[in-house]
Amino acid sequence: EVQLVESGGGLVQPGESLRLSCAASGFTFSSYPMRWVRQAPGKGLEWVSGINSAGSSTTNAGSVEGRFTISRDNAKNTLYLQMDSLKPEDTAVYYCARGWADGPRGQGTQVTVSS
Numbered sequence: 711e712v713q714l715v716e717s718g719g720g721l722v723q724p725g726e727s728l729r730l731s732c733a734a735s736g737f738t739f740s741s742y743p744m745r746w747v748r749q750a751p752g753k754g755l756e757w758v759s760g761i762n763s764a765g766s767s768t769t770n771a772g773s774v775e776g777r778f779t780i781s782r783d784n785a786k787n788t789l790y791l792q793m794d795s796l797k798p799e800d801t802a803v804y805y806c807a808r809g810w811a812d813g814p815r816g817q818g819t820q821v822t823v824s825s
Contacts, residue, residue, distance in 0.1 A: 712736040712814045714806050719819030726796055730819060732789040732806030740764075740784040743810050746791045748802035749818075756802070759791060760810050774800075796823045 718730040730746070745760040759770045759780040768780050779792040789806050801823050807815035 712808065714808070714814065714816035716804060716806055716816045716819040719804060719821045721822045721824065722796055723825050724797055724823055726823075727792070727794045728796065728821060730791040730793065730804055730806075730821075732791075732816060734787045734789065734806075734808075737808070739782075739787040742808050742813075744780075744782060744789045745807050745810060746780060746789075746804060747807055747815065748800075748804045748821075750799075750802040753802075755805075757811070758804070761789070793821070796821075798823050798825075 713735045715733045718728060722728055741763055743762050746758040747755050748758050749755050757771055758774055759778055761768045761780045761782055765782045770778055777795045781790045803818040803820050805815040805818045807813055
């Protein structure tokens with residue numbers, strides 16, 4: 711059974727940083743690209759960032775380019791999202807998911823950016 715468990719969310723002020731983690735199990739993590747998506751209150755899912763299976767290639771949505779960094783540790787079956795210079799519009803539930811565009815995702819972790 712595929713399991714993806716996000717952690718690291720919280721309440722921060724604008725300009726601060728957070729690091730999200732996603733622990734994966736139930737599949738061969740190192741064989742799959744992974745992505746982060748988010749859902750802001752009252753809005754649909756937004757693709758945020760993706761990484762290939764080896765961790766050698768990443769891509770970001772324009773809204774987070776230069777502020778968010780996706781990475782992975784295949785030895786630990788863990789995906790990360792380093793979020794810097796956070797803005798109120800980054801407030802959302804963040805999910806990790808398997809694959810570039812579809813595939814199972816976790817239950818999410820809440821990120822709130824507010825002064």
